[in-house]
Amino acid sequence: MSVTRVLVANRGEIAVRIIRACQSLGIETVAAVSEADRESLAAKMVNRVVCIGPPRSSDSYLKTAALLAAAQGTGCDSLHPGYGFLSERAELAQACADNNITFVGPTADNITKMGDKLAARKIAASSGVATVPGSDHAKNAREAIAQAEKIGYPVLLKASAGGGGRGIKLVGNAQEMQTTFSTAAAEARAAFGNDTLYMERYIGNARHVEVQVLGDRFGNVIHLGERDCSLQRRHQKIVEEAPAYAVSLEVRAQICNSAAILARSIGYQNAGTVEFIFDNDTNEFFFLEMNTRIQVEHPVTEMITGVDLVAQQLRIARGEPLAFKQSDIRFTGHAIECRINAESPQHGFRPCPGRITHWEAPSGPGVRLDTHCYPGYCVPPFYDSLLAKLIVHGADRSEAIARTKRALATFQVQGIDTGIPFLQTVVDDADYLAGNVNTRWLEKKLEQYSASHG
Numbered sequence: 001m002s003v004t005r006v007l008v009a010n011r012g013e014i015a016v017r018i019i020r021a022c023q024s025l026g027i028e029t030v031a032a033v034s035e036a037d038r039e040s041l042a043a044k045m046v047n048r049v050v051c052i053g054p055p056r057s058s059d060s061y062l063k064t065a066a067l068l069a070a071a072q073g074t075g076c077d078s079l080h081p082g083y084g085f086l087s088e089r090a091e092l093a094q095a096c097a098d099n100n101i102t103f104v105g106p107t108a109d110n111i112t113k114m115g116d117k118l119a120a121r122k123i124a125a126s127s128g129v130a131t132v133p134g135s136d137h138a139k140n141a142r143e144a145i146a147q148a149e150k151i152g153y154p155v156l157l158k159a160s161a162g163g164g165g166r167g168i169k170l171v172g173n174a175q176e177m178q179t180t181f182s183t184a185a186a187e188a189r190a191a192f193g194n195d196t197l198y199m200e201r202y203i204g205n206a207r208h209v210e211v212q213v214l215g216d217r218f219g220n221v222i223h224l225g226e227r228d229c230s231l232q233r234r235h236q237k238i239v240e241e242a243p244a245y246a247v248s249l250e251v252r253a254q255i256c257n258s259a260a261i262l263a264r265s266i267g268y269q270n271a272g273t274v275e276f277i278f279d280n281d282t283n284e285f286f287f288l289e290m291n292t293r294i295q296v297e298h299p300v301t302e303m304i305t306g307v308d309l310v311a312q313q314l315r316i317a318r319g320e321p322l323a324f325k326q327s328d329i330r331f332t333g334h335a336i337e338c339r340i341n342a343e344s345p346q347h348g349f350r351p352c353p354g355r356i357t358h359w360e361a362p363s364g365p366g367v368r369l370d371t372h373c374y375p376g377y378c379v380p381p382f383y384d385s386l387l388a389k390l391i392v393h394g395a396d397r398s399e400a401i402a403r404t405k406r407a408l409a410t411f412q413v414q415g416i417d418t419g420i421p422f423l424q425t426v427v428d429d430a431d432y433l434a435g436n437v438n439t440r441w442l443e444k445k446l447e448q449y450s451a452s453h454g
């Protein structure tokens with residue numbers, strides 16, 4: 001369980017974030033990079049760089065054997081998977097365990113239990129945590145139609161192995177199910193290597209509320225409050241906040257307790273997130289899934305709790321008990337994160353890789369920027385388009401919004417297009433300011449934006 005030299009098995013801003021946490025704990029770092037990432041900021045920050053393969057992630061960041069060989073070849077005693085890529089694959093956690101490398105994350109068993117959404121729904125139900133009314137595995141269109149009649153249309157047809165907003169289809173009636181089912185199964189097989197599908201009732205007026213949890217090797221599990229991630233495009237989060245200001249304190253406490261109960265029921269270790277959907281019309285909340293890794297939006301929780309979550313991951317991995325009890329966690333103020341992607345708002349938000357000729361980052365009170373970009377950096381076309389996360393803290397939500405507006409206005413990027421101009425219209429919107437949003441709101445805002453800037 002020693003963690004003295006970590007292989008950073010990821011790229012982009014999260015690789016930088018992991019390296020910073022290691023450095024502040026006096027831990028050595030080795031960056032595993034693809035051929036396209038030799039000039040990355042992560043590569044410049046570490047003690048040593050190992051190339052793990054060609055640019056395509058299927059030839060590099062998704063290769064368990066290459067990562068293990070890189071760790072062993074450079075004398076690493078531990079590996080941090082970051083998010084995305086192999087972070088939620090039990091095989092990697094198991095391969096590390098089998099080779100005496102400390103996996104900075106949950107156990108392979110934790111990942112197996114929660115990695116499959118249908119299996120996770122069953123565990124939640126048996127721990128007394130409500131799940132969205134829905135179905136079991138639907139094996140064909142006929143079965144799906146029969147089950148959907150009971151749930152009531154519209155339903156979401158979900159891939160049990162899906163993630164990252166992919167593998168979710170809205171189905172309005174039996175006729176649509178007849179045509180959608182086989183496409184969804186084929187897509188799931190191609191994308192996730194597993195075509196298991198199930199359904200959930202579609203909650204039309206919803207908020208996404210999720211809870212950060214931490215568990216150690218001694219069975220201690222605490223939560224660090226919740227986040228509202230309702231502003232989404234294609235089921236992917238764009239703006240996240242903590243706390244989930246629009247939900248009553250009483251319901252938030254229930255949601256957080258449910259998350260801790262669930263994590264405790266599987267002996268969860270390390271950092272994880274339990275996701276819920278909150279029905280604005282009925283005030284009910286339901287378990288959606290658990291993400292068994294550090295999440296993109298973890299910094300908003302760090303800003304309101306003062307806890308360095310990645311440092312905690314490293315401490316837990318090296319066998320330390322949790323440094324605090326539930327009652328030690330205090331929440332201060334409000335935090336907002338904007339994901340800044342390389343994309344063209346003027347051209348339907350298509351990805352926009354290329355060289356950054358000018359990069360002037362915002363700063364000032366309450367402003368934090370997590371990024372791997374620098375002036376002259378060339379954004380490769382092979383990966384996720386996330387360039388930076390602007391995280392802003394304020395004494396309350398209105399101060400956090402005011403600071404976000406100011407920071408976005410001073411953020412100067414040239415050479416490539418970014419989502420900054422669109423984000424500025426979001427944080428200036430009367431509905432957003434009033435908190436009058438749901439998970440469909442951002443898509444409407446995007447349509448309006450594209451119509452007026454097309």
Ligand code: ADP
Pocket residue numbers: 083084085161162163164165236237291294295296297384
């Ligand atoms: P978060 O809640 O942390 O924002 P996301 O679901 O947006 O998590 O995923 C984080 C990153 O991981 C994104 O880059 C996403 O594309 C990727 N990702 C998550 N799950 C999967 C998966 N099953 N397959 C491929 N990529 C995934």
Ligand code: ADP
Pocket residue numbers: 132156162163164165166168200201202203204206208232235236275277288289439
């Ligand atoms: P992923 O693994 O891709 O993150 P999730 O199951 O967490 O998939 O769902 C992603 C998003 O899709 C949610 O944040 C929410 O906006 C929407 N969603 C998921 N399930 C439902 C549902 N039953 N009703 C309405 N929206 C949903």
Ligand code: MG
Pocket residue numbers: 164275289
């Ligand atoms: Mg999710």
